[in-house]
Amino acid sequence: MPSSWHTAAVPVSFRLLRRDELAEADDYVALHAEVCAETAAGFADRFRVHRRQPGFVLAEARNGGYLVGYAYGMPLRPSTDWWRQLTTPLPDDVTTEHPGRTFALPQLVVRPAYRRQGIGTTLHDLVLTGRPEERATATLPPDATAAQAAFAAWSWRKIARTRDAAQVLDVLIRELS
Numbered sequence: 001m002p003s004s005w006h007t008a009a010v011p012v013s014f015r016l017l018r019r020d021e022l023a024e025a026d027d028y029v030a031l032h033a034e035v036c037a038e039t040a041a042g043f044a045d046r047f048r049v050h051r052r053q054p055g056f057v058l059a060e061a062r063n064g065g066y067l068v069g070y071a072y073g074m075p076l077r078p079s080t081d082w083w084r085q086l087t088t089p090l091p092d093d094v095t096t097e098h099p100g101r102t103f104a105l106p107q108l109v110v111r112p113a114y115r116r117q118g119i120g121t122t123l124h125d126l127v128l129t130g131r132p133e134e135r136a137t138a139t140l141p142p143d144a145t146a147a148q149a150a151f152a153a154w155s156w157r158k159i160a161r162t163r164d165a166a167q168v169l170d171v172l173i174r175e176l177s
Helices: 026-035 043-051 119-128 145-153
Strands: 003-006 011-018 057-063 066-075 102-110 135-140 157-163 168-175
Touching (some): 026 043, 026 066, 066 119, 102 119, 119 145
Parallel strands (some): 102 135
Antiparallel strands (some): 003 011, 057 066, 066 102, 135 168, 157 168
């Protein structure tokens, strides 16, 4: 699903890829390390596990061959550990998963020089538009004010906090059409 989006000076192309269309992970791991240095440890392993999940999709934005952003996600399985590290428990009707219930969006990353140009919105929409799941979930650092504002504008709402190995994160949820 290639498409193009242009600013006055910077043409950016977008692609939505399924797990079997994604050859190398190096560009994504490198961009994550550059943009998210504080959580870079262990990302390559998490990404490798996520890529193997049924239903995995990744949207990328490139300026020529240069990766400027990406977002990816996959449906949660009934046995997911997504809800296990909450700092305050949520009711079972929120955390119980079944096939087709929840799509997780673990990553949305845009290089700083390319932010505030609509690239994050396009990546977000490419990954989520047409999803068959009932809802989507994501996590964000509480102090990531620009990301928090973007997700709020995209109709996400905070429902809890969770703890991963490196930090405390807000857990967001959004209903899908």
